[in-house]
Structure formats: C-alpha cells, structure tokens
Amino acid sequence: MKDGPDFTQIAALIGDPARANMLTALMSGMALTATELAQEAGITAQTASGHLSKLEAGGLLRQRKQGRHRYFSLADHDVGLVLEGLMGLAAKNGFLRTRTGPKDPELRQARVCYDHLAGALGVQMLDYATAQGFLIETEDALDITQAGTDFYQSVGIDFQSLKKSKRPLCKSCLDWSMRRTHLAGGLGKAVLDTVFEKGWATRPAGTRIVAFTKSGEMAFLRTFCPET
C-alpha cells in the first residue's frame, strides 16, 4: 500500500469508477447484494468482490451476511455526507448535476426502494410509528414493540409468514433525498405489498415510482398513520 496522508486512501477508494458506481447505488440507503452491486457497476462478480473487500476494509461499507447473500450498505451517515460533499464540488465545476427530470417530484413522494416504500410517504409512516412507540430506532437497528406488533396485525399484516423468513423483520433505510429513514425489512415489504394488493397505487413500468391514486393515498394514510 502506498503511503501518503491517511485520507488519500479513502479518496482513492472512492476515485475508482466501478467503486463509485457501487457507492452511488448505495446512496439510496438500501442494502444491496454483492451481485446486484456488480451489475450496478458493470463488472463481473469476481471483480466486485475484490472492490467490496477494499471498501469494507476502508471503513466505507458495512456488510451483513444473510443466508448465501451478502448485503452491503454505507457504513454510516458520515460516509454519505462526504459523498454528498464530493458531489457538491463536482456540481460546482461544470459537471452536470443529476438532472431533475419532470418525474422527480413523484419519485420524492413515493418510490420503490428495493422492495419497500421510500420517499415522503415512507418517511411519514416511520415517523408515525416511532412517535406512537410501535418501532424503536437505535444506533443501527430498528426494533418492533408489542404495541407495534398488535397495530400492524390489526391492519392486516401477516406476521406468521414474516417470521418464517430469515429476513430481518424491521430495518431502517436511509432516504437520500430526505436524509431521513424509512421502514425496510420484511415488514416494510409487507406494507408495500399491501399497497399494491389493495389497489392504492400502481407501478409504472420502467420506473421506481409508486403512483398512488388520490383515494389510495388517503386510504394508506388512514391505515398506517391514522392519527396524523
């Protein structure tokens, strides 16, 4: 390993296109598997494996084994902040910033994040749940209380099948556009499934938008954030 100021090595990690693509993908806050990240970066799994080891050794990523998958996510919020800072510098110097297309507002409002609901509605739901004491957010975990279990069961979530899966029930997921967390994990997926089953929203092909109908959004809020 070359010597030099310590932060150089961090910057060098970010400075490789393949690794930067991975980090960008993870900025959404969702945990991704090694294979997914490889696709995201346009490289083979072997190469990705090497990159991911380096990123983890450099303290930029956290890894969680889950069955035969390895889920990666940004190590902490500070990593995201530094990446944002770099993006800010890049934006200043004539590099085109991520252009805000016309569908951006919809993406901000509600979108699919892996398999759960992100965007303003997702954040609002988690805010409500923590305020009510249904969920408790700690440093790097999200736990459900008895009251929470009762509540979600009462609105039709099937905890029996959720518990069979080895997937964590609750996980918090950092929402980049809002810099806030929303609900992920098995419960997060179950909620999004409900949204589609009830016909509250549709999913336009080719996008990550969750297009709520007017009445669907009302029903969603009445169900998952009743006292708001």
Added chain:
Amino acid sequence: MKDGPDFTQIAALIGDPARANMLTALMSGMALTATELAQEAGITAQTASGHLSKLEAGGLLRQRKQGRHRYFSLADHDVGLVLEGLMGLAAKNGFLRTRTGPKDPELRQARVCYDHLAGALGVQMLDYATAQGFLIETEDALDITQAGTDFYQSVGIDFQSLKKSKRPLCKSCLDWSMRRTHLAGGLGKAVLDTVFEKGWATRPAGTRIVAFTKSGEMAFLRTFCPET
C-alpha cells in the same frame, strides 16, 4: 477520461499520494508556488506541473501568476471542508489523526504562515481591521481603504517600500485551524516584520511558532487592535 459518476474524478484527484500531499500543504491556507509544492510532495517539478494542471482543471485549486512564480491555493472553503470530511472518515477507521503535540496550542495562538502572522492573533487583527473599515473583504480579494492606509502608516508601516514591490499589498489567507481568514500579502509581511523588530516575539528554531512575550502580546494588541 474514464466515465463514471462525476464526483469520481474529484475523488481520484485527491486519491493520489502526491496530489494529496500538495492539498494537505495547502490546507494551511497559504498560497504556495509550484516548486514548493513539488518539494512538499517529494516529486520533481515536471511531475508536479502535471498534477497541478489536473487539480486546477478539476476545480480544486486556484492559480495566481505573480512574476515568474505561480501561486496555488485551495479553490474555496468548500474544498477544505470536503478534505476535512475525508480526514474525519480516515480518523474513524483506525488511521491515526494528525497527532496533537504539546506545542499545538502555541501554534493555534500565533504562527508563521509563509511570511505573515496566522493563528488566533492573526485572525483577531483582521477582524478588527474589517470591523473598523480599514480593509474590505470581497469574494476573492482583500482591499485596503484610505482609512486603512492612514491607520497602518500611523503605527509605523512603510507603504513607500511596499508599493515598490509587485507583490499584492493585501491578501486574505484562510486559516485552517480557525476556518477564518487572516491578513497576508505585503502588508501582512510588514506587520510580522514589525513584531520581530520591536522584540514582541521570538521565533523558536525549527517550528512555525511565533512566541510572543507577555508584554509583547499586549503591545501588539494595543498597536493593531487598539479598541478591542
């Protein structure tokens, strides 16, 4: 040029040891010549020249021609902030942070920055001067007013010889430890010269400390910040 997220290129610029050494040297806020930066990075002038072009093209550095010298400094405060962020990440992950020796407090109080006074006393002096309307700080320049000229002449600064030099009379210099600016340029040098001539301070060999005596510090403040 490789493609990839725009910020990748910025990170790659920082991720080279030689360039990182240059940036580290510039974190002190002082403008350095290409040759000085080459020495700082331990490379030849030719190589340094190439690096500096890239850093400037990437928007990380600003360049100012001055006679046959080329002075480089960080492009703006945001660059410094991003570098600090990277250093913070590095520090978290077991990399040793810049050790704070016992002489650190003295360095913070008053030190030589190239040829002028930096540290708390330097910052305080510029604060006073701008508050009194002696100096006017703009985006990337520092101008002296008539009142300022009168004031500094009244305390014994010789403007005749200063004007003969082609060196800019006033320059603001970013102070890293304080994230504030202090006075550089010909006037800044003249002030520091005065400090040593009057015997207000000595300069311990091998360090950048400006060691004021108790009475010297009083005299300095009485002279350059009389109403504080």
Added chain:
DNA sequence: AGAATGCTTCGGTTAGGATCGAAGTATGAA
C-alpha cells in the same frame, strides 16, 4: 545583452491495480 530561475511540454519507461477466466467454498433448494 546574457545568465539564472520558475515552470511547462514532450517522450519513453515502469509499476500498480482493475479486469476477467477458471477453479474453489459455502449456503440453500429439490
């Protein structure tokens, strides 16, 4: 003017590391 200094451009060398193919381990599914 000539000499010296500061910096840049050009050309050729070299080393680091990103990449992939092939083969090896681990976990889950049938």
Added chain:
DNA sequence: TTCATACTTCGATCCTAACCGAAGCATTCT
C-alpha cells in the same frame, strides 16, 4: 444426495497514469 446459486480466491493479462530526463518558453536579475 445432487444441483444451483452466491460469493471468493488465484493467476494472468492489459492499460492507465505517475514518473523522470531532456528540452523549451517566460520572467527577472545583473
């Protein structure tokens, strides 16, 4: 068990970019 999937390790290739020597401008000093 056998097969499939997810990921890692090993080995070899190849390409980028850092680097320096030499030579060429530009500025300043004498």
